[in-house]
Amino acid sequence: MKKITLPKLQNENLDEEIVKDSVFKKFFLEVYSLTIFTLHFFREVFKPPYEFNELMKQTFLIGYKSFPLVIITGFIIGLVLTIQSRPTLANFGAESWLPAMVAVSIIREIGPVITSLIFAGKVGSGIGAELASMNVTQQIDAMQVSDTNPFKYLVVTRVVAATFMLPVLVVFADMVGLLGSFVGVNLKGDVSLHLFFAQIFQSLDFNDLFPAFIKTFFFGFAIGLIGSYKGYYSNKGTEGVGKAANSSVVFASLMVFIIDMIAVQITSLYQN
Amino acid sequence: MKKESTNKIKVGIFVSLGITIFVLGIYFIGERQQLFSSTFRVSGIFKDVAGLQVGNNVRLSGVNVGTIDKIAIVSDTSVSVEILIEESTRKFIKKDAVASIGSEGLMGSKTLIINPGTGGKEIIEHNDIILTSQPLSIDDIFVSLKSTLDNATDITNDLAKITGNIESGEGTIGRLLMDNSMAAAIDSSIVNLSEGTKGLKNLIDDAKVSFEQIDMKEILLSLKTTMDNVSDVTNDLSNITGDIKSGNGIIGKMLSDSVSAQNLESAMLNLKESTYEIKLLVRKAKDSWLLWGF
Numbered sequence: 254m255k256k257i258t259l260p261k262l263q264n265e266n267l268d269e270e271i272v273k274d275s276v277f278k279k280f281f282l283e284v285y286s287l288t289i290f291t292l293h294f295f296r297e298v299f300k301p302p303y304e305f306n307e308l309m310k311q312t313f314l315i316g317y318k319s320f321p322l323v324i325i326t327g328f329i330i331g332l333v334l335t336i337q338s339r340p341t342l343a344n345f346g347a348e349s350w351l352p353a354m355v356a357v358s359i360i361r362e363i364g365p366v367i368t369s370l371i372f373a374g375k376v377g378s379g380i381g382a383e384l385a386s387m388n389v390t391q392q393i394d395a396m397q398v399s400d401t402n403p404f405k406y407l408v409v410t411r412v413v414a415a416t417f418m419l420p421v422l423v424v425f426a427d428m429v430g431l432l433g434s435f436v437g438v439n440l441k442g443d444v445s446l447h448l449f450f451a452q453i454f455q456s457l458d459f460n461d462l463f464p465a466f467i468k469t470f471f472f473g474f475a476i477g478l479i480g481s482y483k484g485y486y487s488n489k490g491t492e493g494v495g496k497a498a499n500s501s502v503v504f505a506s507l508m509v510f511i512i513d514m515i516a517v518q519i520t521s522l523y524q525n
Numbered sequence: 526m527k528k529e530s531t532n533k534i535k536v537g538i539f540v541s542l543g544i545t546i547f548v549l550g551i552y553f554i555g556e557r558q559q560l561f562s563s564t565f566r567v568s569g570i571f572k573d574v575a576g577l578q579v580g581n582n583v584r585l586s587g588v589n590v591g592t593i594d595k596i597a598i599v600s601d602t603s604v605s606v607e608i609l610i611e612e613s614t615r616k617f618i619k620k621d622a623v624a625s626i627g628s629e630g631l632m633g634s635k636t637l638i639i640n641p642g643t644g645g646k647e648i649i650e651h652n653d654i655i656l657t658s659q660p661l662s663i664d665d666i667f668v669s670l671k672s673t674l675d676n677a678t679d680i681t682n683d684l685a686k687i688t689g690n691i692e693s694g695e696g697t698i699g700r701l702l703m704d705n706s707m708a709a710a711i712d713s714s715i716v717n718l719s720e721g722t723k724g725l726k727n728l729i730d731d732a733k734v735s736f737e738q739i740d741m742k743e744i745l746l747s748l749k750t751t752m753d754n755v756s757d758v759t760n761d762l763s764n765i766t767g768d769i770k771s772g773n774g775i776i777g778k779m780l781s782d783s784v785s786a787q788n789l790e791s792a793m794l795n796l797k798e799s800t801y802e803i804k805l806l807v808r809k810a811k812d813s814w815l816l817w818g819f
Contacts, residue, residue: 309536313532317535317539425546454554457557459551
């Protein structure tokens, strides 16, 4: 039996120090702790045995169960974006550009980011709260004692599931968002579905699709990792559970925007 | 256990559907860029591509048939543009086809427009170099527009001068429009003209009446006699001029015979000298004492 105690013990020590230290120092200690956690994840993810059953369970819970929420959000975003954009385009008689403009917005930015934020709210907080309550009730310690690698079983499966499920959800959100946009276009206009999608694919490029799709893997990874980290290293007590869930959402959402900013910079460098 | 497998199936369907949608998206975008259809490549050399970019559409008769694949600066005066065109449209593009750069609407991106060429020519081949025409840049349009505006300014200035002159009553049109005295003169001329025509009308009416009273036969007979006389006179005149031309008679000789003319001239000189001498003689005779008292 191999004990995976290093990150947990380190973090416990850090927690004690963090209380005493300044905000500035706290931040860098947190960054250090997260870096160690991430490195530990990469060490564990490729190492057998693989927890396939748990992974499948998590893909179901993280991916499939988030589907309705993402679909509804995507549809509304597409619809609202179209309705809101129409007056601006109508000002200079460019309403026929509406499908193209909305498509580029949804595929490039709105679809991935909004879905990721919804995902962070639902999944990130869920992972954080679940792992935190397991931590509070010492289930993680119990797993460690009973020859089960809690990091592999709890963290790796959730992070991998989140990394691979978010892109799939974003694809659905994009598609439903475009359908919402089609409804939005037809509220005050008359555009056939065929013409609508012809205009969309006319305006889209691989440069729009691939960078947006690739960055969703990073979004998913960040949300899963931060949720797991916040839950895995939560403070003891019921207060710690709420705090872990809350900070998971806040920190994961922030990371989504930071990753998005970096991705846009890299993409624009490549495109120019 | 059963629930677990159902969940796995759900996840499987969910992921498969997501991947299918993504692949379809790639396919439709790729189809636009001719990634999944047979294409052929041609290139063209432009002096200036006016902002044309890789991926811009290529149009033949207004239909998107290809995309710009590569743009490279060859030298300081030429830019090479490589074009991918659908193989199915190759038969419509001839060797003398001309590529030009246009715009997709007023604010749209640039597009390459192919003029298919003349019917009888050979079909364009793979890797051929297509003829090009230089794009009309916005700057050129502005330069042309400026000269047009300058001309328009000159014309309007001239028109302003002309209308000013007309208003101040200068020139014929100005006087015609603005000068009351001229208008009055024209008015009185028209009144005179009207009266004149009235008089003429009366005259014609009178003439009609007189004409009806005249014996037309008598007049015609008289006219015939007159015409006969005129004919005789013209015949005589014709004979005389014929004689003159042929040098017959004194006048004929004078006009056509140079010797006679010289003789006549010298005779005239002699006559002049003789009369002068006679004049001198008469004066001397007058002064002579022998003829005093006469």
